[in-house]
Amino acid sequence: MEIVKNLLIPQIATVKKIINETTNIISLQIVLDDNESLKNFKFEPGQFGQISVFGVGESTFVINSSPLVKEYLQFSVMKTGVNTTAIHNLSEGEKVGLRAPLGNWFPYKDMEGRNILFIAGGIGAAPLRPLIFYIIENKNKYKNLTLLYAARTPEDFCFQYDINKWKNSGDIKVIQTIDNACYGWQQEVGLCPDILEKLKPSFENTVAVVCGPPIMIKYTIEVLKKLKFSDEAIYTTLERRMKCGIGKCGRCNIGEKFVCTDGPVFSLKELNKICENFI
Numbered sequence: 001m002e003i004v005k006n007l008l009i010p011q012i013a014t015v016k017k018i019i020n021e022t023t024n025i026i027s028l029q030i031v032l033d034d035n036e037s038l039k040n041f042k043f044e045p046g047q048f049g050q051i052s053v054f055g056v057g058e059s060t061f062v063i064n065s066s067p068l069v070k071e072y073l074q075f076s077v078m079k080t081g082v083n084t085t086a087i088h089n090l091s092e093g094e095k096v097g098l099r100a101p102l103g104n105w106f107p108y109k110d111m112e113g114r115n116i117l118f119i120a121g122g123i124g125a126a127p128l129r130p131l132i133f134y135i136i137e138n139k140n141k142y143k144n145l146t147l148l149y150a151a152r153t154p155e156d157f158c159f160q161y162d163i164n165k166w167k168n169s170g171d172i173k174v175i176q177t178i179d180n181a182c183y184g185w186q187q188e189v190g191l192c193p194d195i196l197e198k199l200k201p202s203f204e205n206t207v208a209v210v211c212g213p214p215i216m217i218k219y220t221i222e223v224l225k226k227l228k229f230s231d232e233a234i235y236t237t238l239e240r241r242m243k244c245g246i247g248k249c250g251r252c253n254i255g256e257k258f259v260c261t262d263g264p265v266f267s268l269k270e271l272n273k274i275c276e277n278f279i
Helices: 034-042 082-088 122-137 160-169 192-199 214-226 268-273
Strands: 011-020 025-033 047-052 055-064 072-080 094-104 115-121 147-151 174-177 208-212 232-236 263-267
Touching: 011 122, 025 034, 025 082, 025 094, 034 072, 047 072, 055 072, 055 082, 055 122, 072 082, 072 160, 115 122, 115 192, 115 214, 122 160, 122 208, 160 174, 174 192, 192 214, 208 214, 214 232, 214 268, 232 268, 263 268
Parallel strands: 115 147, 115 208, 147 174, 208 232
Antiparallel strands: 011 025, 011 094, 025 072, 047 055, 047 094, 232 263
16 A cells, blocks of 8 residues: 655655855755655656754755756755754754655646747756756757856856756757856856847747746746747746645635645746736
8 A cells, every 4th residue: 555645744864965056055965864765756847845954944945956866855045044044054964854745847748849948047047957957868859958047146156067067068058147247257248138138039839947036037027928938838936935835824825826736836827817917
């Protein structure tokens, strides 16, 4: 008989590795202490988890390791409050709680046969990371792949180790932009929506996936609409609205929908049905 996991109860996990991404963002690679649970753990690109620091609190983070990697789970954390500060103060070998996987995921099967335009701002690259890994691994099922990644400064890009590999792979075109010019920077300069409008990607047979700060998402989607992308071809995530992760607290509702159970991934068409003129 299949054992159904109680998502109200955190599983105990160990922090195996900590990566300093930027001055205020770290990535944790954690391993479930129960070997059988780790072996059988499966998630889809876009799903999230709740990480708890015992005695402090619990916060929501997208799972951003590759869904094809079984040795660990990776979460990236920006220091913004009490619990995220406690996570930043963790050391390798310490224990945390994990409730995962939660939520829905990017409809990557429906994207087959199409061009994919990934657009990320800052830590917004985290939800895209597992999707990019999956699609590159299954590149024969997709057309052209492009990543537009925006950050305030060169030091604010997460996953630079991935970016370097992707640039050299030939599998995906990577474009980086920073807000203001600085010494030594030889790539794009300007806010994400402005660079997107400058690039003028074709909407034909293309899906756009946008993740980042809410204000960046708003103005980027406005540009996509100007470029004739349909609401059905634009996807984003709304992790920041979540709290409990399982539809119990009621804090993440948009209309009659809960972001944690009906999302966090939504098409613009879905969002506009839930909340008129969402963007």
